[in-house]
Amino acid sequence: MSLQICDLHARIVERAILRGISLEIRPGETHAIMGPNGSGKSTLSKVLAGHPDYEVTQGSVVLDGVSLLEREPDERARMGLFLAFQYPCEIPGVSIANFLRAATQARLPEGESLSVTDFYQKLYHEMDALGMQRTFSSRPLNSGFSGGEKKRAEILQMAMLQPRYAVLDETDSGLDIDALKVVAGGVNRLRGPEAGLLIITHYQRLLDYISPDFVHVMVAGRIVQSGGPELALELEKRGYGFLEERYGSSEVSPLAGAGTPG
Amino acid sequence: MIRRMLPEMYNGGTKQTPLPTWWKEIQEAAWVDYERLPMPSRKDERWRFTDLGKLAFTGYTAGFPVPEPSRTELQAFFQRGQAPALLFANDSLLFSRSLSPEAKKKGVLLTPLLEAANGAADLLKSYLFRERVALGAEKLETLHRACATAGALLYVPAGVELEQTVDLSFWLSEENAATFPHILVVLQENARARIHLRFGSTNPKGGFACSVQELFLGAGAQLEIFTGRNWAEGTCSFDLASVRLDRDANSTSFQLNRGGGYTRTESRSRLLGPGSRSVMLSATMARDRQEFDQRSFQEHSAPNTRSDLLYKSALYDSSRTIFAGMIDVDPGAQQTDAYQSNRNLLLSPDAEANALPGLEILANDVRCTHGATIGQVDPEELFYCLQRGIPLEAAQRLFVLGFLTDVIDRIPDADAKRTLAEEIDSSLSQPRRP
Numbered sequence: 240m241s242l243q244i245c246d247l248h249a250r251i252v253e254r255a256i257l258r259g260i261s262l263e264i265r266p267g268e269t270h271a272i273m274g275p276n277g278s279g280k281s282t283l284s285k286v287l288a289g290h291p292d293y294e295v296t297q298g299s300v301v302l303d304g305v306s307l308l309e310r311e312p313d314e315r316a317r318m319g320l321f322l323a324f325q326y327p328c329e330i331p332g333v334s335i336a337n338f339l340r341a342a343t344q345a346r347l348p349e350g351e352s353l354s355v356t357d358f359y360q361k362l363y364h365e366m367d368a369l370g371m372q373r374t375f376s377s378r379p380l381n382s383g384f385s386g387g388e389k390k391r392a393e394i395l396q397m398a399m400l401q402p403r404y405a406v407l408d409e410t411d412s413g414l415d416i417d418a419l420k421v422v423a424g425g426v427n428r429l430r431g432p433e434a435g436l437l438i439i440t441h442y443q444r445l446l447d448y449i450s451p452d453f454v455h456v457m458v459a460g461r462i463v464q465s466g467g468p469e470l471a472l473e474l475e476k477r478g479y480g481f482l483e484e485r486y487g488s489s490e491v492s493p494l495a496g497a498g499t500p501g
Numbered sequence: 502m503i504r505r506m507l508p509e510m511y512n513g514g515t516k517q518t519p520l521p522t523w524w525k526e527i528q529e530a531a532w533v534d535y536e537r538l539p540m541p542s543r544k545d546e547r548w549r550f551t552d553l554g555k556l557a558f559t560g561y562t563a564g565f566p567v568p569e570p571s572r573t574e575l576q577a578f579f580q581r582g583q584a585p586a587l588l589f590a591n592d593s594l595l596f597s598r599s600l601s602p603e604a605k606k607k608g609v610l611l612t613p614l615l616e617a618a619n620g621a622a623d624l625l626k627s628y629l630f631r632e633r634v635a636l637g638a639e640k641l642e643t644l645h646r647a648c649a650t651a652g653a654l655l656y657v658p659a660g661v662e663l664e665q666t667v668d669l670s671f672w673l674s675e676e677n678a679a680t681f682p683h684i685l686v687v688l689q690e691n692a693r694a695r696i697h698l699r700f701g702s703t704n705p706k707g708g709f710a711c712s713v714q715e716l717f718l719g720a721g722a723q724l725e726i727f728t729g730r731n732w733a734e735g736t737c738s739f740d741l742a743s744v745r746l747d748r749d750a751n752s753t754s755f756q757l758n759r760g761g762g763y764t765r766t767e768s769r770s771r772l773l774g775p776g777s778r779s780v781m782l783s784a785t786m787a788r789d790r791q792e793f794d795q796r797s798f799q800e801h802s803a804p805n806t807r808s809d810l811l812y813k814s815a816l817y818d819s820s821r822t823i824f825a826g827m828i829d830v831d832p833g834a835q836q837t838d839a840y841q842s843n844r845n846l847l848l849s850p851d852a853e854a855n856a857l858p859g860l861e862i863l864a865n866d867v868r869c870t871h872g873a874t875i876g877q878v879d880p881e882e883l884f885y886c887l888q889r890g891i892p893l894e895a896a897q898r899l900f901v902l903g904f905l906t907d908v909i910d911r912i913p914d915a916d917a918k919r920t921l922a923e924e925i926d927s928s929l930s931q932p933r934r935p
């Protein structure tokens with residue numbers, strides 16, 4: 240049982256972005272990925288989720304024994320994969336409640352219908368825990384939400400859908416200190432022996448609240464270093480410069496815009 | 502051509518009241534005009550974009566008897582309601598529920614046209630067939646006049662507010678049946694009414710319908726009218742509506758369109774009195790090879806008038822929509838406020854939306870805007886939904902609901918709003934069987 244990423248290569252419009260990622264996340268584990276802007280962290284999360292813009296050129300991803308890459312994005316999600324987006328998009332006219340009802344309904348066996356009372360009970364419970372006003376549930380999803388509200392809404396969705404593996408892409412960015420605590424609380428409530436987490440972040444700050452078991456550093460589409468929580472502290476002090484110098488040569492760095500495979 | 506059945510003939514087993522002479526004369530004259538008027542043609546601007554191949558006028562019979570199974574089905578439908586109502590199928594009146602005694606005591610009248618021809622002849626005579634919608638379908642409007650006998654008169658006297666919603670429904674039960682519903686509404690000064698109008702079929706396929714709505718609003722009167730169309734697959738239908746508004750009168754119309762084969766709606770708002778206001782709303786869900794051909798006219802003839810049109814269509818499969826609208830502001834209609842907006846959401850690469858918004862302004866102190874958009878689902882929004890485990894079809898349903906939300910939100914009455922939202926939701930949940 241795990242989310243196993245093996246030698247994953249992916250590109251977008253003829254440009255290689257992921258250049259051999261291997262990583263295994265077991266239920267109960269929390270992994271953090273850090274790395275400079277443009278190193279491919281969001282790309283990894285979208286490739287896992289099945290975004291149609293990216294082409295996987297090599298490697299495999301296996302979720303609890305089932306190969307993921309041939310599956311449609313919605314199937315992957317129902318298999319237990321959740322992605323909290325770095326930039327959640329707005330869904331005009333569709334309320335949070337209706338959206339989550341559709342997502343919850345989609346997880347029920349064929350022919351079974353959702354108990355509306357149970358649904359709202361759970362929704363309000365999670366909203367209360369995340370310090371969200373209940374009236375928020377009737378607002379169109381992400382439309383006109385502040386940056387912090389969008390991130391909270393992502394965590395609310397995660398809490399409602401109870402994924403087996405969750406990838407959180409910079410869920411801490413744009414949050415004030417109080418919101419950060421609330422969001423971290425939401426993440427910690429999902430943690431447990433049943434759930435595996437992959438947290439993408441730029442800041443040690445989040446990791447103060449959600450202490451990871453493993454920290455990985457991604458540079459130019461590869462994981463160049465892995466370690467325990469102390470690695471994050473070291474990066475906070477030293478920056479990525481020393482790693483980029485070593486692993487992100489201008490010839491292959493997507494930052495330099497010349498990353499063709501080969 | 503349409504075979505003409507005279508109302509004296511047996512109609513669904515019950516002998517209908519004979520038509521008065523003045524009405525018969527109207528019919529005769531209309532029939533002559535109908536035969537003289539040209540068929541819709543591509544050369545006519547008002548039929549631009551219409552797939553004329555979908556128009557079928559032949560092989561239908563008016564006054565077709567309603568078979569037992571359809572009768573039973575409609576009875577069950579009818580009995581679910583509580584409002585004062587008239588239900589017609591193939592132009593015969595099958596069921597009716599009368600107004601509350603209080604409403605009757607106040608002088609409100611809800612009656613089948615044929616009955617009104619006896620009981621309220623003067624009233625009927627002074628309003629029936631007076632209006633001309635004339636946005637292209639003159640030939641059909643004339644055919645309607647030559648054939649229409651089914652329909653309702655709603656009359657609300659001055660100052661009376663009819664609290665109960667009036668339900669009017671018109672059905673087809675046969676593939677080769679034709680129906681010519683007529684809706685005549687007369688609201689006197691400061692009167693108020695709300696109507697729920699429904700068009701549908703009990704048969705799975707085919708039919709012909711040509712209805713006319715004549716809505717007369719006296720000074721300060723208020724009307725809300727909801728029209729739900731859900732004809733069987735392949736039905737060819739025309740619904741031609743005109744609302745006349747006197748000083749400070751206020752009308753809101755909402756159409757919910759689905760089903761059918763070719764559906765043409767012509768809607769004319771005639772703002773004849775200063776301070777009058779008309780809101781024209783439409784939500785369409787087009788599927789398969791359905792075509793919805795909507796034409797509108799916002800006629801500002803008096804100062805200080807407001808009109809506000811919002812037509813939205815979601816298009817699946819190989820469906821087509823046409824919107825052609827015109828705002829017309831007379832030289833004397835200063836301080837006019839007129840809006841016209843048509844928005845289309847394409848859910849399939851084979852669907853086609855055509856939009857022709859239009860303005861003609863002869864006054865100088867006015868505020869008018871018009872616009873049209875044709876868009877697709879944003880792939881990032883779709884990916885977001887899929888990532889939450891929502892399958893494509895359910896995601897599209899959410900987008901359509903989201904897309905139509907702002908039209909529904911414009912309906913003032915909370916109950917009506919909820920009913921409509923539920924109706925849209927359920928018709929989206931069972932896409933193949935309405």
Ligand SMILES: Nc1ncnc2c1ncn2[C@@H]1O[C@H](COP(=O)(O)OP(=O)(O)OP(=O)(O)O)[C@@H](O)[C@H]1O
Binds near residue numbers: 276279280292493
């Ligand atoms: N749709 C796209 N078209 C072209 N290039 C893209 C596209 N999406 C991503 N890229 C490129 O891929 C590279 C990796 O982007 P990605 O968003 O994965 O970086 P990241 O590590 O998440 O960065 P950040 O920390 O800034 O969020 C960048 O150079 C980016 O410009």
Ligand SMILES: [Mg+2]
Binds near residue numbers: 280281282325408409
């Ligand atoms: Mg990113």
